[in-house]
Amino acid sequence: MKLLTFVKDGKQSLGVKTDKGIIDVAAALSVIEWDNIPINIMEVIEGGQTTVAKLEEYVNHLEVSSVISYVLDENEIEWGPCVTHPNKIICVGLNYSKHADETNAPYPEVPILFNKFNNTLTGHQRDIAVPKVTEKLDYEVELGVVIGKKAKDVPQENALDYVFGYCPVNDLSARDLQLKTPQWMLGKTCDNFSPMGPYLVTADEVGDPQSLNLKTIVNGEVRQNSNTSDMIFSVDRIVSYISMHMTLVPGDIILTGTPEGVILGYPEEKQIYLKPGDVVTVEVEKLGVLTNTFTQEKDSDTKII
Known part of the structure; x- marks a missing residue:
């Protein structure tokens, strides 16, 4: 459904x-x-x-x-965000091998976790203002995983039983803010930095989450084109790992990482970051196509829906 x-x-x-x-x-x-x-x-x-x-x-x-x-x-x-009031938004960093390669980062030994907040939620076809505090706004197509049952200390072999469904997410990232300190949070949590949708698709319609194509298109140009099979840590491994450290509850969202092709991974002379007027589409196989247009931020005019 x-x-x-x-x-x-x-x-x-x-x-x-x-x-x-x-x-x-x-x-x-x-x-x-x-x-x-x-x-x-x-x-x-x-x-x-x-x-x-x-x-x-x-x-x-x-x-x-x-x-x-x-x-x-x-x-x-x-449109609104396909999940409106998650208790937690948990993100996984450097979870695609080719993305780690393009950023010259070693493969992590355990999932790298960070968080986002509900102020980042927005939906399909919603305008997103480029914050004045960043000059390096980047896109990240991701498979969003929505928890459907309370999960604590879940073994990996049963972890997908706790997934309600999946959705496309664009994990927008202000790279200059993200890399200003060792903590990534500031670069990930500006208003409307997690557009998701258009649909939340129930797990039974998706099947294996490790065989889904992902793509990002910016102003008609394909920038990311990969498959969830390139994940370093699979969805079941991620859900199990997180549940060993905290209780997951229905509606929690896990953003499972992005593949190669982000602006940060380009040679420095080719890094042209998102600006007002850009149109970014991210899509995940079986889940739908999510499009947002970027605008100029106005004074005290940021609207979150």
Whole structure:
């Protein structure tokens, strides 16, 4: 199932993608009532497979046509982040061998972890202001992993059982801020630095997370083109490793690293960083295509949705 968040009357609402359009779940319930159907993405994630099955049954029961009021055209909706209120956003650094190679970094012996915050969340087709504090804004296509069950001390062989689903994420990085100190956080946590979506795709539709193509396109030019098979630490290894150190809960997001092709990996004379007017698209096989346009930051005008 492909789930999403869109903004309606200033509020984040649950949508389900179908072949004939986006189901506005709350609007559908006002027409055809059904018990125990969630109306936001966090309720679906927290409800797990039982809730997904109920929602799928309900959607299959609905009549779906472009002329029906609860069916929306996805080209006309205002997108939100596909996961809206994670308890934690945990990121893995240097997790693709060719990315480590391009940055002349040794392969890590254990996953390198850092964090982002909810202020970084935004959605598909949302404008992102380039912060005035950076001159070196970089893109990073990543496979986002969304936890679906409470996980603590999970063995690697069972770790994927705790994954609710997956989504594309652009882990935007201000390289000058990131490398100013040994701690990466500042360069990763400016407003809207984690656009994600358009969809959160349930794990059953994705299958093996280690065989997915990833790509980044900047102004029509392919910059990153790789596969999750190049990960140094696999998704199951990452989930298991993190769970040994902290409890993961439904809705937590893990960003699993980026492949080669980032601006930082270019020869210095070819490093042209993102600027207002640039359009960046990241895509992950089976999960969808996420596009954002970069704008000039205005004084006290940063909007987070």
